[in-house]
Amino acid sequence: MELRMDAVFGRLRAGLQDALAEAREPLCAYVYDMQALHAHAARTMAALPQQCELFYAIKANSELPVLRTLAPLVHGFEVSSGGELAWVREHFPHTPVIFSGPGKLDGELQAALELGVDGLHLESVHEIERLGSLAARRADVAPGGRVPVLLRINLALDGLAETRLMMGGKPTPFGIPAAGLPAALARLRAYPQLALRGFHFHLLSHQLDAQAHLRLMASYLRQVKLWCAQHGLDIGHINVGGGIGVNYREEQAQFDWQGFCSELARLMQQEAMPGVKLRFELGRYMTAWCGYYAMEVIDIKASYGKTYVVGRGGTHHFRTPPAQGHSHPFHVMPVEAWPYPYARPQAQDTAVSVVGQLCTPKDVLAFDVPVSRVRCGDVLVFPLAGAYAWHISHHDFLRHRHPHQWYLHAEA
Ligand SMILES: Cc1ncc(COP(=O)(O)O)c(C=O)c1O
Incomplete structure (x- = not known):
């Protein structure tokens, strides 16, 4: 997976230079490369084996240009709240939707019945009872008169290789x-x-290991086959969730989706379940690469042997680094204009930590990163900011202005 920094930098630079020239205050923006999103999604879909479907989990990034780019490519959208369901139905009335998530309200189940979904993923016996009771009161639950449901099962598997974020396989x-x-x-x-x-x-x-993920797929297939035989079930889908990771620490060591898909095709032939589709609902892997968070450097200071670069914005816009507990990679985009009459603060050939404008020591985006030169007024560009970035951030803490949102090639 390439980050296309050179190509994107060219376009970013042109746009950012114009914006900087006009700006009355330091720059802070999300920039989305819609062409890259389209190309990545098309490649991801083209590799899918037959009998597989891929839904986009919109929680990763539900901005309309992102959804408009993905809607014609994917099999549908996965939503995890009544708000996401309403958003998708308002803007994409004909796109298939599946509805997951714990703690669904009666009102959300009711909305799913009214708006129509391709699958409701039920999380508990109480949720089955509540949906069943609501459906029993309606005559028009679905075209065939029945609501399509999948049971979400927390499966404990021997030898399950854990990642940094586990939603099952243990008490959850x-x-x-x-x-x-x-x-x-x-x-x-x-x-x-x-x-x-x-x-x-x-x-x-956060799965980065394609072989471990194949073993997980094999366990799902075998387990479901067993349940179908034991309980006399006739099913159409195994939803294998999302979870394909993005390596923020080593950009060149990414999940091998193409290799995974070719081996999955073989696995599905071996474990054939005629008429049963495997459905993915991927979030992070679909959109992480298309987004960049850009912040202008406001201040640079040394404190007891460490150098801090203070950028416009922070983790209230871009919570991905503290959420993942990592130092996020970034690039320095030099900007020559300097409006003040005195010498420009800078750090040269040293390690820096990048922080934001929040009054908390937790507002750290990158730490102890060697840089050749960074100056006040330069722009720092953080790649891999298209998923679980803006959408998981606490935007209104301190009531700073929100960043600009730019979509390059939004028509793609
Ligand atoms: C039920 C469910 N499906 C899919 C996803 C998307 O996961 P990812 O973004 O890791 O692909 C999530 C994320 O938490 C989820 O909870």
Whole structure:
């Protein structure tokens, strides 16, 4: 996976120089490369084996230009709240939607019944009961009269290779523990309005190891086959969740999606379940690469042997580094204009930490990074900022102005 810094820098530079010339205050912006998003999504989809589907998990980035770029390429969108469902239905009335997430409200289940979804992922027996009761009161639950549901199962697997973010395979609030499946199926049968279409798993995120992920897929396939035989089930889907990671620490060592897909095709032939589709719901892997967070350097200072570069903005815009506990890679874009009559503060051939404008020592985006030169007025550009970046940030802490949002080639 290439970051295309040179190509993007050319376009960024031109846009940012214009913006800097006009700006009345230091610059702070998200820049999205829509051409790169389109190309990456098209490549990702083209590699998918037959009998596989890929939905985009919009929680990673639900900006409209992003969704408009992805909608024609993916099989649909995955939403995890009533707000996301309403957003998608308002702007994409015909795009297939699947609805996941813990703690769904009655109002959200009701909205799913009214707006129509391709699959509702149920997380507990109580959720089955609530949806069943709501559906029983409606005559028009779905074209066929039945609501398509998948049961989210928290599966404990021997030898499961853990990642940095586990949603299952151990005690978590997500899904129904495998031992609870017979009871869940019994409750489901009590509601003829609900049709079991399959099983949903999302045991982990941040997966960087394609072989480990293939082993996980094999475990899902075997387990579901066993359940179908044991309980006499006829299903159409196994939703294998999202979780394909992005390596923020080593940009050249990324998940091998192409290799994963070719081996998955072989695996699916071996473990054939005729008529059953494997459905992915990927977030981070789809959009991380298309986004850049750019901040102008406001101040540079030395403190007890460390050098701090203070940028316009911070983790209230770009929470990805503290959320992941990493030092985010960045590039220095030199800007020659300097409006003040005195010497320009700078750091040269030294390690710096990049911080934002928040009054907390936790507002750190990168730490102990060697730089050849960075000056006040230069712009720092953080790549890999297209997923779980703006959308997971606490925007209004300190009520700083929000960053600009630019979409390069939004027509792609
Ligand atoms: C149920 C579910 N599906 C899909 C995703 C998307 O995961 P990722 O962005 O790691 O692909 C998440 C993320 O938390 C999730 O909770």
